[in-house]
Amino acid sequence: MKRTVTYLIMLFAILACSDEFTESPAIGALSDESLKNETGVDLMLVGAYSAIDGVRANEFGEGWSMSGDNWVMDVLSDDAHKGSTDGDQQELYNLETMTWATGSSYFYGKWGAIFAGINRANAVIALIETIEEGDFSSQLAEARFLRGHYNFELQKMWGKVPYISEENYAATEFNQPNTSDIWEQIETDFQFAIDNLPATQAQVGKPTSWTAKAFMGKAHLYQSDWDTAFTLLNEVVTSGPYDLLPDYVDNFRLAGDNSVESIFAIQFTTDDGQSYNANVKGALNFPNPGPFGSCCGFYSPTQDLLNAFQTNSGLPLLDTYNQTDVNSDFGIASSEDFTPFEGPLDPRADYTVGRRGIDYNGYGEHPGNDWIRAENSDISGTYLPKKNVYWVGETGNISTGSWGEQLSGVNYHIMRFADVLLMAAEAAVEKSSPDLDLALQYVNRVRARAKSSNYMKAVDDSGDDAANYEINLYTSFPNASYARKAVRFERRLELGMEGHRLFDLRRWGNYVQVMTEYAENEGRTIIPFGEEVKTYSDFHNLFPIPVTAIDLSGGILEQNSGY
Structure with missing residues (x-):
């Protein structure tokens, strides 16, 4: 969907729905009763879409890398x-000249931009799970498609990456290990989208079941x-x-x-x-x-x-x-x-x-x-x-x-x-x-x-x-x-x-x-x-895990080989 001032309204709903925002974790806003309805879900979903271009208020690393x-x-x-x-x-x-460093602001910026999208998708999924009445299967499928897309980007760039689920998000357990790839989780999200998205959408820009099927095919292609x-x-x-x-x-x-x-x-x-x-x-x-x-x-x-x-x-x-x-x-x-x-x-x-x-x-x-x-x-x-x-x-x-x-x-x-x-x-x-x-x-x-x-x-x-x-x-x-x-x-x-x-x-x-x-x-x-230009080597097939991310994880994240 073409983004308009709706994005600004969504930000206001998230950041200003509580006078105690500066004193409480942002995660607390998700349990506010004012968001547990179709309007709240849709506003949060706009936030998940909006991260797709890398633009957000809390950027870190090099901004141009987030595109x-x-x-x-x-x-x-x-x-x-x-x-x-x-x-x-x-x-x-x-x-470009292959003098890569684990502290590169470009790698750190892209890493953060992708995880911003993952977290926003998780926020929608976690919110929907707290709503007892109403059918939100289509919105849930959109959020899971977006999470699948963001995780696909993460996987193809870094290889073994941490997986953040909606449960991790709701419990603020973001510090997860990167001991394996996450293709299974990506496929699960795309399959849910295939099964629950409509074949057509009234609003342009939203994924359909056909979109999800194409992305699922691409995920399998990348795994040979x-x-x-x-x-x-x-x-x-x-x-x-x-x-x-x-x-x-x-x-x-x-x-x-x-x-x-x-x-x-x-x-x-x-x-x-x-x-x-x-x-x-x-x-x-x-x-x-x-x-x-x-x-x-x-x-x-x-x-x-x-x-x-x-x-x-x-x-x-x-x-x-x-x-x-x-x-x-x-x-x-x-x-x-x-x-x-x-x-x-x-x-x-x-x-x-x-x-x-x-x-x-x-x-x-x-x-x-x-x-x-x-x-x-x-x-x-x-x-x-x-x-x-x-x-x-x-x-x-x-x-x-x-x-x-x-x-x-x-x-x-x-x-x-x-x-x-x-x-x-x-x-x-x-x-x-x-x-x-x-x-x-x-x-x-x-x-x-x-x-x-x-x-x-x-x-x-x-x-x-x-x-x-x-x-x-x-x-x-x-x-x-x-x-x-x-x-x-x-x-x-x-x-x-x-x-x-x-x-x-x-x-x-x-x-x-x-x-x-x-x-x-x-x-x-x-x-x-x-x-x-310097020598191209096999380890360049994956980006280095940003050293700042490793430091913040307390050593839970492991560096890719060669760096």
Whole structure:
């Protein structure tokens, strides 16, 4: 649901329902009789939803790390650089160059943001359990779905993590050990949501039973439980209410908000003033300088990602895409001549990566370094993000933050139908009885949409395509090895700069190999990056448990291996 002043009302209900709030634990507010009704449950539920973007009043750690769209996680993959100058957000620079530390404010901030969501979901569940009259099964299912989502995020980032139940919450027993994974608890919450959520919701943004089924399929996919994952995901594909939008780029514009392709999204919106309902944690990720006076030049796509969009006869260069580079203007002033790449490209390239000579979301031709904050001595290259940046003409969906930053009101898709199609294709390849023909069908369905979408046009008003776009469908998957490679590559092309890449590489078990090769390749065009990045190691497959969390636990929490 689109968040409005309801969130502020909810906060007032929680924080001001007792004159003795400053003298009593916050947990005491949950037993107040004024909350034991439908209005109270709904207000508390809004609080559980609102944590999904990482914004809250009691933040600790680095605020930018809390973003629900996981843009920081792309910086730890081969999709994105931190952007800006090396000295701005030094801690993020340390993460990108693999000089991780257990005391990182970025890890601590994300840890706290996720647990805030878990605790808010638990608060709803615990409240409902104290109400003796009325049917709250649907609200309970929403809260349990949200708890499942938050715990899924925690699990995929840290591995063995503490599990906080509603009983722990009600008894204020938050200090739990992290001796095992929590997949069973995640699955239990998603199953409850599948069984108790309606198939449709009157209010946009709320999960349905189909949403929960898609997330359950993803949970099994992450555990390499391929047969179960396939059954769930394929049912969502064949029987669910979803479809691909006709035009790829609409997923990143207002047209894609709560559309037929959206399965679950952060409901961003804006107003006339400073708005915490917009994408506050993505405020750094606009051109600086740029076409509309924005800030701050972070979140720069990599050369590696752009290279991946090269094609041959319309198909990806699965093994050889880094043997040639799409022309980069790194180190070339905007006043100097530059020839854009003339080779064939997947048309999704220019809806994902902002590059010189191509229109930038309707604001005109990207002039190159004049719009890039980083200097040639920095590690972040010369490209701009596009999927998270609103288009010209959609200025009614922009807010201005407290220090003049831009805030987008376009939704972020935590999961969209193309993602489900490609997860189902992956499971079809890997399950005990592989179905390569079905995997081919689903991959081609994604590619067919990209092929039939509107292509970026040249800035000279000629109506010509902006570049040499060439995309075709696969004719066959001759074997499982080829199919696996094609499905994985398609995920990067379709979902690049959407916060998924790091976790895909980790679950495929090739993070260290891919990132080691990436660092070498990226250093060809961005020499400072090749010189600064350190060694990727197996222990980087999990984040370190924040040392502050370990200290506060009195040693109950155990550190992940390698740190």
